[in-house]
Amino acid sequence: MRRSHTNYSYEPLPTTSSHDGLEDENERMTEHLKDKIYALKSLSIDIGQEVQYQDKLLRGMDEDFERTSGSLTNSVARVLRLSKGSHTYYILYLILFSVVIFFILWVTLKFF
Numbered sequence: 001m002r003r004s005h006t007n008y009s010y011e012p013l014p015t016t017s018s019h020d021g022l023e024d025e026n027e028r029m030t031e032h033l034k035d036k037i038y039a040l041k042s043l044s045i046d047i048g049q050e051v052q053y054q055d056k057l058l059r060g061m062d063e064d065f066e067r068t069s070g071s072l073t074n075s076v077a078r079v080l081r082l083s084k085g086s087h088t089y090y091i092l093y094l095i096l097f098s099v100v101i102f103f104i105l106w107v108t109l110k111f112f
Contacts, residue, residue, distance in 0.1 A: 083091055 079091075
C-alpha cells in the first residue's frame with residue numbers, strides 16, 4: 001500500500017529478447033575491451049624495446065666518456081709535467097700558437 005502512493009513499481013523480469021540484447025551488448029563490449037587490451041599490450045612492448053635501445057645507447061656513451069676521461073687525464077698530467085720543467089717558454093709558445101690558430105680560424109669562418 002505504501003509503495004503505490006510513491007509511484008514506485010517493480011520492473012518486470014527481462015524477457016528472452018531483451019536478454020539476447022544484453023548478451024549481444026556484452027559480446028560487443030568484450031570485443032571492444034579485447035581490442036583496447038591488444039593495443040595497450042603492443043604499446044607496452046614497443047615502450048620496452050625503446051627502453052632497451054636507449055639503455056644500450058646510454059651504456060655506450062658512458063663507456064666513451066670513461067675512455068675520453070682517461071685520455072684527458074693523461075693529457076693534463078703531461079701538460080702539468082711539462083709546465084714543471086725548466087723550459088716553460090715552450091708552453092708559452094704552444095699557448096700563443098693555439099690562440100693565433102683559433103683567431104685565424106675564427107676570422108676565416110666569420111668573414112668568408
